[in-house]
Amino acid sequence: MFETLLSLSGLSAILTLIGILVVAYIFYNHGMSISNRSGMVIFDGDDQVHSESIDKKTAKRWQHLDESTRGHVIYLLFMATIWLLAGSVAGMIASIKLHHPNFLTQYEFLTFGRVRTFHLNSVAYGWLSLGVIGIATWLLPRLVHASISGSRFIFVGGVLWNIAIAGGLGAILLGFSEGVEWLEMPFWSDLTIAIAGGLIAIPALHSINRSKVRHLYVSVWYILAALLWFPILFLIGNMTKFHQGVEHALVNWWFAHNALGLWFTPMSLGIAYYIIPKAIGRPIYSYSLSFLGFWTLALFYSNVGVHHLIGGPVPNYVVTISIIMSMMMFVPVIAVAVNHHMTAFKHLAIVKEQTALRFIVLGAIMYTLASVQGSLHSLRSLSQITHFTHYTVSHAHLGAYGFASFILFGAAYFVIPKVLQTNWPHRKLISLHFYLAIIGIVIYVVFLGIGGWLQGQKMLDPNAAFMESTLVTIPYLQGRTVGGLLLFIGHAIFFLHFILILLKYKNTMRGKHE
Amino acid sequence: MNKTLVTIGAIIILALSGIVLVVIPHFSILRQIDHTNIPPVLSEQAQRGRAVYIDLGCVYCHSQQPRHKNFGPDYLRGWGHQPEAKDYFGQNPHQLGTMRTGPDLFNIGDRNPSLQWHLVHLYQPQLVVPWSIMPAFPFLFEEKTAPEEGDVILKLADMGIERENTVVASQRALDLVVYLRELKQKEKPDED
Numbered sequence A: 001m002f003e004t005l006l007s008l009s010g011l012s013a014i015l016t017l018i019g020i021l022v023v024a025y026i027f028y029n030h031g032m033s034i035s036n037r038s039g040m041v042i043f044d045g046d047d048q049v050h051s052e053s054i055d056k057k058t059a060k061r062w063q064h065l066d067e068s069t070r071g072h073v074i075y076l077l078f079m080a081t082i083w084l085l086a087g088s089v090a091g092m093i094a095s096i097k098l099h100h101p102n103f104l105t106q107y108e109f110l111t112f113g114r115v116r117t118f119h120l121n122s123v124a125y126g127w128l129s130l131g132v133i134g135i136a137t138w139l140l141p142r143l144v145h146a147s148i149s150g151s152r153f154i155f156v157g158g159v160l161w162n163i164a165i166a167g168g169l170g171a172i173l174l175g176f177s178e179g180v181e182w183l184e185m186p187f188w189s190d191l192t193i194a195i196a197g198g199l200i201a202i203p204a205l206h207s208i209n210r211s212k213v214r215h216l217y218v219s220v221w222y223i224l225a226a227l228l229w230f231p232i233l234f235l236i237g238n239m240t241k242f243h244q245g246v247e248h249a250l251v252n253w254w255f256a257h258n259a260l261g262l263w264f265t266p267m268s269l270g271i272a273y274y275i276i277p278k279a280i281g282r283p284i285y286s287y288s289l290s291f292l293g294f295w296t297l298a299l300f301y302s303n304v305g306v307h308h309l310i311g312g313p314v315p316n317y318v319v320t321i322s323i324i325m326s327m328m329m330f331v332p333v334i335a336v337a338v339n340h341h342m343t344a345f346k347h348l349a350i351v352k353e354q355t356a357l358r359f360i361v362l363g364a365i366m367y368t369l370a371s372v373q374g375s376l377h378s379l380r381s382l383s384q385i386t387h388f389t390h391y392t393v394s395h396a397h398l399g400a401y402g403f404a405s406f407i408l409f410g411a412a413y414f415v416i417p418k419v420l421q422t423n424w425p426h427r428k429l430i431s432l433h434f435y436l437a438i439i440g441i442v443i444y445v446v447f448l449g450i451g452g453w454l455q456g457q458k459m460l461d462p463n464a465a466f467m468e469s470t471l472v473t474i475p476y477l478q479g480r481t482v483g484g485l486l487l488f489i490g491h492a493i494f495f496l497h498f499i500l501i502l503l504k505y506k507n508t509m510r511g512k513h514e
Numbered sequence B: 001m002n003k004t005l006v007t008i009g010a011i012i013i014l015a016l017s018g019i020v021l022v023v024i025p026h027f028s029i030l031r032q033i034d035h036t037n038i039p040p041v042l043s044e045q046a047q048r049g050r051a052v053y054i055d056l057g058c059v060y061c062h063s064q065q066p067r068h069k070n071f072g073p074d075y076l077r078g079w080g081h082q083p084e085a086k087d088y089f090g091q092n093p094h095q096l097g098t099m100r101t102g103p104d105l106f107n108i109g110d111r112n113p114s115l116q117w118h119l120v121h122l123y124q125p126q127l128v129v130p131w132s133i134m135p136a137f138p139f140l141f142e143e144k145t146a147p148e149e150g151d152v153i154l155k156l157a158d159m160g161i162e163r164e165n166t167v168v169a170s171q172r173a174l175d176l177v178v179y180l181r182e183l184k185q186k187e188k189p190d191e192d
């Protein structure tokens, strides 16, 4: 009986796979019917395309749309920045604790298990989530060529979201963690976030639905799908009481990887798909390819989660499915890479000129790197070494920081002056942040990557005591703290600059009224 | 057309992934668990200890899932055989873990059942393992000049450590150690 069931589920897995390929094929053809000209829709149908920073007239067209979301966008981005700061302070403390274990041990709420958790939740659900929502709020009116009706709901959702995060993070520090990675915040806080997510999604979906644009740009696809996925995922993921033991671990990683793959990634890619061509002033390299990228991302990324449990006590075939899907991820990754990088490389001079764009282009490059790395270390032979080590943390930061946060920084630098109708007060500060960020993340990822790899090799060596696997990482953990410090200084500069531009805006407003 | 396609496609794909990664395995895992051989549940005190383990976040440094003998030297390190689904039956939340800054703890009760060792180790790991980078948890202990009856005292003097006051374990520390001591592989599966 059990064998039948096993082969049955194995069969259904194979069928699913075939189904997925068929669907991919159909959408590939469908994608091909979308001409590259459709990609021009973001230039307002003009055949003449111009960088907004060059052509003042084109810029005017979007101005009233940008103004319609000003308050909401600024609120969401500002709060995101607060969580970035709080989260990176916690990240620094956690990082120092790993090589100086006696640092701040007397305070229970600052014990490693709690600050580390605070860090993750603050940067993931505070910084990244509110950040991409903020940018999407600005982006949607431009994509559907109309202001969002009921955007009040977005604001209310944002406020609720912040309250939920503040409460959830407080609960973690006080020891009320749910004890499941990526799902630590207590249920009441998760429920509030899911509701807030729903409130934010409704006006966005409504305005997409009402849109009369001749073609919905690919960014809309990504954002629409992500806004649907996140509240559902988050709610199901948090219904932890229904699962136990190994099954709970499956739900855990099904959720956690989908949070990355079906929330942060599509939102960030959607943003990059808009800003890269827009800031350069040329359409995306191969617009039809972007649809293949979208559908394959959705199909494959949603099934990779169990590669977090390779070698664990879970049914083998689930792990195998996730490994196969992880390899399939090369398809959407290459599609996106071709589009983003070819667009950027054809216009390198423009990219060099605009720091905001540099952030985004580098973010896109790190997306490719993180994804290739992720696919490769899903293979059993590599996972055996890297699993359970700091290598994974290095990979997480290449993705969450190098990719998602870089795109968010770039987008914030691009968007904020547009909605406030005033330039950044000190361009040098942006440059400084850029160099701190790039040097910091390289140090972070390279050091932890090497340290984690060595740790994994020691752990697998039957002749090495366990101690060696811990001790070998110490210098690399110290290196990580240095990298993290550079990132942190960058965040402080970003925050300061944000306040300065708000003050500048306030002054110009006052000037206008007088 | 496009928006409907995306909406429906997105939902179907999410449902599909839920079926493949969660629902189908749910049934195959259920089949694996023969309800006659479920390991005994934790004692009540150990369950309280497990809550302490969770709220202090031990899982971010310790896994509880030794790998198979053909997949690394976990067994040789005394971490136990690769467990099966039944070994985790009833655990909510799971604490499988994904990081091994410290050793796997699935079988720690077998490896080291000493109450005193664990208490001192939690109080200050470097007292028993000088190279340790595990954080100390001093807030789980109390310094007293005059310990009361029933207090569990850390025998630091026996280890050649001088402290002015006596160090007494809190209830949470005791619960936690009871949990650690109950972390044992209940029955050894046959060698293969």
Ligand code: HEM
Pocket: A087, A088, A089, A091, A092, A094, A095, A116, A119, A120, A123, A124, A128, A392, A393, A396, A397, A400, A401, A405, A480, A481, A484, A485, A487, A488, B060, B099
């Ligand atoms: C100030 C700079 C930062 C420092 C010093 C830092 C440090 C850390 C540390 C120490 C951990 C715990 C790793 C472990 O358990 O061993 C961690 C985890 C993590 N951090 Fe950061 N971090 C920083 C910035 C960020 C940012 C901006 C993000 C963006 C989202 C981020 C995302 C993550 C993620 C996703 C994890 C979980 C990794 C895992 O699951 O193993 N970090 N970080």
